[in-house]
Every structure is written in structure tokens, then in C-alpha cells.
Amino acid sequence: MLLPRRTFLKASLAAGALASTARLTAGDATAPGNREYYELRAYRLRPDGARDLLDHYLEAALLPALRRRQIGPVGVFNEVSAKPDTVHQPTVWVVIPHPTLASVVDVGTMLNRDPAVIAAAGGYFTDTRKKPAIARIDSWLSQAFAGQPRLKLPAAKGHPNRVFELRTYESPSEERALAKIDMFNDGEIPVMHEVGLSPVFFGQTLVGPGMPNLMYMTSGADLVAHQEHWKAFGEHPRWVKLKNDPRYADAVNKMLQRFLTPTAYSQV
Numbered sequence: 001m002l003l004p005r006r007t008f009l010k011a012s013l014a015a016g017a018l019a020s021t022a023r024l025t026a027g028d029a030t031a032p033g034n035r036e037y038y039e040l041r042a043y044r045l046r047p048d049g050a051r052d053l054l055d056h057y058l059e060a061a062l063l064p065a066l067r068r069r070q071i072g073p074v075g076v077f078n079e080v081s082a083k084p085d086t087v088h089q090p091t092v093w094v095v096i097p098h099p100t101l102a103s104v105v106d107v108g109t110m111l112n113r114d115p116a117v118i119a120a121a122g123g124y125f126t127d128t129r130k131k132p133a134i135a136r137i138d139s140w141l142s143q144a145f146a147g148q149p150r151l152k153l154p155a156a157k158g159h160p161n162r163v164f165e166l167r168t169y170e171s172p173s174e175e176r177a178l179a180k181i182d183m184f185n186d187g188e189i190p191v192m193h194e195v196g197l198s199p200v201f202f203g204q205t206l207v208g209p210g211m212p213n214l215m216y217m218t219s220g221a222d223l224v225a226h227q228e229h230w231k232a233f234g235e236h237p238r239w240v241k242l243k244n245d246p247r248y249a250d251a252v253n254k255m256l257q258r259f260l261t262p263t264a265y266s267q268v
Contacts, residue, residue, distance in 0.1 A: 034149055035143055035144040035145075035146065035149040035150075036097045036098060036099065036143075036144045036149060036150055036151060036201075037097075037098040037099075037100070037101060037103075037104055037141065037142065037143055037144070037206075038095060038096070038097055038098070038140075038141070038142045038143075038144065038151070038201055038203045039095075039096040039098060039104055039107070039108075039139060039140075039141055040093065040094070040095055040096075040139065040140040040141075040142065040203070040208075040215065041093070041094040041096070041137055041138070041139050042091050042092075042093055042137065042138040042139070043091065043092040043093075043094065043133075043134050043137055044090075044091055044134060044135045044136045044137070044138065045090040045091065045092065045133070045134060045135065046132060046133070046134060046135045048131065049131065049132060049133045049134060049135070050123075050127065050131045050132070050133045051090075051133065052133075053122065053123050053124045053127060053131075053133040054092060054124065054133040054134060055263070055265075056121070056122045056123075056124065057121045057122065057124035057133070058076055058092075058094065058263075058265070059076075059263075059265040060120045060121070060122065061117045061118075061120035061121040061122075061124070062074075062094075062111070062117070063076075063265065063267065064120065065111055065114060065116065065117045065120075066096065066107070066111075069103070069106075069107070071096065071097065071098060071099075071103065071107070072096075072097070072267055073097070073151065073153065073267035073268050074094065074095065074096050074097075074266075074267050074268070075093075075094065075095040075164075075200070075217075075262065075266050075267065075268030076092065076093070076094050076262065076263045076265060076266040076267075076268075077092070077093045077094075077095075077164060077166075077260035077261060077262055077263065077266065078090075078091075078092060078093075078260065078261050078262075078263060079091040079092070079093060079258055079259070079260055080259050080260065080261055081259060092263075093166065093258075093260055095151070095200075095201065095217070095268065097150075097151045097201070104141060112125075138209070139208065140203075140205055140207065140208030140209075140215065141205070141206050141207040141208060142203025142204055142205045142206055142208075142214070142215060143203060143204050143206055144201065144202060144203060145181060145184055145185055145189070145202040145203070145204065146185050147184055147185035147188075147189040147190075147202065148189050148199060148201065148202050151200060151201045151268070152198075152199065152200055152201070153200075153268060154198045154200055154219035154268065155196070155198040155219070156198065156219060156220060156221040156225075157268075159221045159222070161221065161222040161223075162219060162220065162221055162222065162261070162262065163219065163220055163222060163223045163226050163259060163260070163261060164200065164217055164218070164219045164259070164260040164261070164262065165217065165218050165219070165220075165226065165257060165258070165259055165260070166215065166216075166217050166257075166258040166259075166260055167215065167216055167217075167218075167255060167256065167257055167258075168210065168213055168214070168215050168255065168256040169213060169214050169215075169251075169252045169254075169255055170210055170212070170213045170252065170253060170254040170255075170256075171212045171213065171214075171251055171252055171253065172250060172253045173212065174212045176212075176250060176251045176252075177204075177212035177213065177214065177251070179247065179248050179251045180214060180248065180251035180252055181204055181214060182247070182248070183242055183245075183247075183248040183251060184202060184214075184216075186242065187238050187239075187242050188239065188242060189202065190238075191233060191236050191238050191239050192218065192233060194236070195229050195232040195233045195236060196220070196225075196229040196232070197218040197219075197220070197226075197229045197230065197233060198218060198219045198220065198229075199216060199217065199218050199219075200216075200217040200218065200219055200268060201216060201217055202214070202215075202216040203215050203216065217260075223259070
């Protein structure tokens with residue numbers, strides 16, 4: 001018997017989430033059901049696209065609709081480069097925290113059918129044949145780590161030059177990916193907070209490209225301060241002990257870094 005699409009999606013996502021949390025012990029104070037899920041979207045912009053249409057949709061339609069569903073805070077960021085001469089595809093990143101997998105499914109299947117969203121979106125939906133705002137949307141679904149089960153607003157929120165860093169750690173196997181998550185939960189996350197890296201979220205990727213991997217975001221008042229915090233992290237004795245622990249050996253074989261700045265309407 002074929003299941004309705006929404007029922008199938010909910011069942012599939014729930015099964016994946018249960019499998020990803022099987023490594024947690026029964027005594028873990030942060031149960032899987034208490035941890036957020038993160039929908040990370042990368043809106044890939046067209047060279048000739050109407051960026052104002054995307055910004056209007058996000059600010060006037062998407063974020064208010066998520067707020068009505070008590071979903072947030074939602075982060076919206078422009079991707080930049082730490083090196084001025086680096087060429088990259090213009091991308092707008094959106095981080096949406098969800099309390100449950102059902103919330104992910106409902107937003108993905110129902111939100112853009114909401115008459116209030118369509119009315120508020122302006123030309124984002126109706127002008128796509130003339131001058132589309134985006135080329136594609138890439139997305140990832142992840143579950144928060146036990147060591148930081150909720151998205152945290154950055155310490156430098158409101159600072160005019162604040163910067164965010166989005167890192168992706170790819171692992172050579174599923175088992176090594178879990179080992180890296182253990183490393184974060186066993187001490188890496190507290191050290192990051194202690195040295196001022198102000199982590200925003202940590203997520204184990206459940207669905208998305210490049211698996212097995214994890215993604216997390218840190219922040220700083222500006223790029224110089226952010227780099228100083230990373231230097232302090234690298235010299236911290238607890239981190240030095242962790243990185244030399246054989247339990248975590250060969251846990252990461254590729255790292256991707258992206259530097260982001262918040263839009264004026266970002267809630268993070």
C-alpha cells in the first residue's frame with residue numbers, strides 16, 4: 001500500500017533520526033526528543049537574478065510565517081570571503097531551528113501554499129519567468145548535538161561588524177563521524193564557549209550532500225576578534241588533550257569553511 005507523501009516523509013525522517021541517536025546512552029541527560037532540528041538552506045543566486053525579490057520574500061513572507069508557527073530565531077546570512085580576491089557563487093544562507101521533525105515536514109510542504117505567505121511574497125513567486133531571483137536551493141537537515149541542544153544567539157549580536165563562520169567537517173566513515181560528535185560533546189563545545197567563539201549551533205547531518213558530515217556555526221564581533229578566539233581555542237589545554245586522544249583519531253578528513261555576515265533582518 002502506498003503511503004501519502006507527507007506520511008511517508010514523516011516516517012522516513014523519524015526513522016533516520018532514531019538511527020542517528022542510537023549511540024547515545026540511556027543516562028544521557030539530553031534526550032534526543034529535547035534537541036532541535038536544523039534546516040539549513042543555501043539560496044544560490046543567479047548572476048542576473050533579482051536579489052531584492054529574495055530579500056523581500058525572506059523578510060516579509062518567510063520569517064513572519066515561521067514566527068506565526070513559533071519557529072525561530074531564524075538566521076539569514078550573506079556569504080562572503082575572508083580573502084577579498086576569492087571568487088565564489090553569491091549565496092544567501094538561512095538557518096531555521098525546528099522543535100520536531102513534523103515541523104520540518106509541515107514547513108516544507110505547506111508554508112508556501114499559505115495565502116498570507118503568497119500575498120506577502122511580492123513578485124518572488126510570480127516574476128520567476130521574467131527574472132528569477134535564484135538559481136537553486138540546496139538544503140541540509142541536521143539534529144542538534146547533546147552538548148548544545150538549542151540554537152544560541154551570538155554574544156556579539158548587534159555589533160556592526162560581526163562575522164559568522166559556518167564549518168562542515170566530513171568524516172571517512174559513519175563511525176568516525178560519530179566519534180567527532182562525541183569529541184564535541186566530551187569537551188570541545190565548552191572550550192569554544194570559554195574562549196569566546198560563541199557557537200550558534202551544532203548539527204549532525206541527517207539528510208544532505210557530502211555525508212557523513214556535521215555542520216556548526218561560530219561567531220565573533222569582527223573577523224580579527226574571531227581569529228583571536230580560534231587561536232585561544234587551539235592553545236587551550238583541554239583541546240590539546242582532546243585532539244591527542246586516540247578515541248578521536250582520524251575523525252575528520254575534510255573541512256569546509258564559509259564566512260557569513262547577517263542581513264539587516266536576520267534574527268540571529
